[in-house]
Amino acid sequence: MQFNRGNKDDTFLLNLYKRLLYPRMVEEKMLKLLRQGRIGKWFSGIGQEAIAVGSTLAMQSDEYILPMHRNLGVFTTRDISLKKLMAQWQGKATGFTKGRDRSFHFGTQDYKIIGMISHLGPQMALADGIALADVLAGKQKATLVYTGEGATSEGDFHEAVNVAAVWNLPVIFLIENNGYGLSTPKSEQFRCKNLVDKAIGYGLEGRQIDGNNILEVYDTIHQLANEIRKDPRPILLECLTFRMRGHEEASGTKYVPQELFDEWEKKDPLSNYENFLIEQQILTADSIIDIRAKIKKDIELEVEEAFDEPEPEVDASQEEYDMYFPYEQKVVEPNQASTEKRYLDAITDGLDLAMQKYPNLVLMGQDIADYGGAFKITDGFTAKYGKNRVRNTPICESAIVGAGLGLSINGYKAVVEMQFADFVTVGFNQIVNNLAKTHYRWAEKADVVVRMPTGAGTGAGPFHSQSNEAWFTKTPGLKVVYPAFPEDAKGLLLAAIEDPNPVIYFEHKYLYRSLTTAVPDGYFTTEIGKAVKLADGNKFSIITYGLGVHWALDYLKNNPESEATLLDLRTLQPWDKEAVRTAVKSTGKVLILHEDTLTNGFGAEISAWIGEHCFQHLDAPIMRCASLDTAIPMNKALEDGFLAKARLAETIEKLLKY
Structure with missing residues (x-):
């Protein structure tokens, strides 16, 4: 040598x-x-x-x-x-x-x-x-x-x-x-x-x-x-x-x-x-x-x-607390002035305001720069913020989620767009093992939001339509939000970007251009972890989120005699247990509705929690209405038959018979 x-x-x-x-x-x-x-x-x-x-x-x-x-x-x-x-x-x-x-x-x-x-x-x-x-x-x-x-x-x-x-x-x-x-x-x-x-x-x-x-x-x-x-x-x-x-000493x-x-x-x-x-x-x-x-x-x-150093003390509450970077959200109330906006435009507005508020915020995703993204949500952003902060990426979901964590470690914020929520599987390890566990392991924040265009209803078939929120709601260390309305889409997105913890942000593709409502102007945030009651009745309660909210609203509109309480969770991790408890106590009958498949969908967790904590208030078995336990078909008739909406009326009728 x-x-x-x-x-x-x-x-x-x-x-x-x-x-x-x-x-x-x-x-x-x-x-x-x-x-x-x-x-x-x-x-x-x-x-x-x-x-x-x-x-x-x-x-x-x-x-x-x-x-x-x-x-x-x-x-x-x-x-x-x-x-x-x-x-x-x-x-x-x-x-x-x-x-x-x-x-x-x-x-x-x-x-x-x-x-x-x-x-x-x-x-x-x-x-x-x-x-x-x-x-x-x-x-x-x-x-x-x-x-x-x-x-x-x-x-x-x-x-x-x-x-x-x-x-x-x-x-x-x-x-x-x-x-x-x-x-x-x-x-x-x-x-x-x-x-x-x-x-x-x-x-x-x-x-x-x-x-x-x-x-x-x-x-x-x-x-x-x-x-x-x-x-x-x-x-x-x-x-x-x-x-x-x-490799290690035991392997020889x-x-x-x-x-x-x-x-x-x-x-x-x-x-x-x-x-x-x-x-x-x-x-x-x-x-x-x-x-x-x-x-x-x-x-x-x-x-x-x-x-001779001390062993760790077993403290369950401390262990759970340390899964997340310490952060107390200070809700920014909306202005009274509002503008009619599509669901998609509310997301664009939220991203635009966040880019103005946080000079250290970087957006990354496939085709999001000059092209404006597959759904045109970031159209025009490169002209305003430049390609350094609005970055086209190669087709490499794992590397981009990991780069988001690297940005956070070195003082930046990141919003990563999955072109479709289905594609997150390629970056799954980085999310559930790196983003989710980093603070628990060594007290470092993971200031990353992963945007997830999700859901069916557009005839996009098995690889562009999945509702995969349950993959993440069971992973400690992640926060999961799922807005059903343009106002919440904007407010929850801004709240997610403010939060120094990793947030999985589900946005429903079907609602992008089909839903328009008044959205407050300017910067505001919606409380993460807080459900909202959209209807108040005494016969039964519907607990839902995402597109399920609109299925429920349609049902109640067409069946005014139903007299149901309707709860939109908005956030799935953490979820509003007290709002659910109140809804259960007020009616005694509960229907949990979601677009995801039935088996091991997030509704199963809500049902188990109600059975354990609210059993004395129940007058009937908890019922779930969900999509079929199959992949999502492309054909319109098959897709309609797959979705939970096809079984909503009959499930409610069954519940009310008790």
Whole structure:
């Protein structure tokens, strides 16, 4: 291994050695603790330390790094104390996640490190959003994100790299090619000769370096980071290295040929660099002993102190509270002046006002810029706000949701448009595992709204018509709103954008141009979590939302003798339990109506809650009226037969017979 010291002085080179040695000695201590049964799991990065240490030192201290779970050197080089890290690994109350997540699955704004989630790859899209925020703010900063050779096969890798290339984002995508994805060798993972060869397919620069040569790692990343700060663009950097331990210690290494261990042992980053410093007369045998003795003493002390840190206290109310960023909505009351607006135009108005109020708000979605979106909701926005803030995206829902989270982490707000709510499946992981869990895991907000054009009635068939709100109402950490009227569409959208928590905003496509009502002018918000009573009767109660509200209103108009209470939930997470309780008590008979399919639709949750909390007020079984448990057909007659509206009258008649 050849080292080129360049103009680095002895002090710098010695510091680099200590930085490299420290995580190795921590790892060796962890392996002893594992054998002693004092810790339960360890993901070893022995043999790969040069990448973590060299790359971290090459970045500025206020630039974000997004590592993986074998990159201990990133954390130690950013000077996070071992005691704090150990408390995290042991699930202590003083760890970064307060015992809620394992190993390096956390982030910390204090050290500008954003850890990964277990699903490989999503952190790369976050890096895009972080870098985009820097570009929009006019900051000359670079972002560094790690991934492994196995994750380069994932869609998240493709999407994130492609977005960065299209948007010229200053991101270094560092592939840590250690030869194996758990037990699967690289020969069974990809056919290209080198992973860096993938760069040309995205139209970006690629470099391959010896990941075990700490000076080569440092110099390369230092140079690249300097370049892309001034000339923003992404870089694909492949670092060749080898994992000398198992995927985690329990998995062992029997699947690795011994000759590979023999070959890579000669390339050990620590011993090679140590020998180089001895040759340079910077280290001696005695100084090495002294350095190791001091590090060992510090490690022993901090490890034992961490074992004595307190365990988390079990507090159910605190756990539930911490799913969301602390926020108390202050409702902005509407003006008396109003204008007749279509449902679609109310959404446009809300977005327009939000863009004026929040200069740090970015809209992202397919075709939303000059074209104005599939439904023309953002038509004209680029002329007013520019393409930096109204951004066309490639077809990559996962990367754009992840970029939204990255924007939030770096001080921005994001509204992400799904062209159709059905397409959210491609970005599902980012929503339910990243957006929803981020605050609970490490107390960071996820200031992202996902707009979801939803619902049937337009003959759009199985892939453009689903009511999929129940996928999200069961996911703690998300808020879910579903307006039925233009006024609520505007007020709830503005409230969602104000809220620093992730909000899934359902907007019904059928109502876009078919429903026009008076909408208050100017800026106002509607309370999230508050239902509204639209009709007051004493025979039975209809609890519904979305298009179901209009089906119910039509029924009551055509059957004035019904004398029903009609409750529009408007928000599904959190939902207004007290309004539901009041409706149940006032009539004793309840019909829950929604467009979604019957089985496991959101109505099932409302029904279960009423049965548990309001049973004494019921005079009849709770009834649900929902769409068929099938996919949504395209044909008009079939679609009408599918929808809950087809069974509304008969279900009400059945309820009233009790």
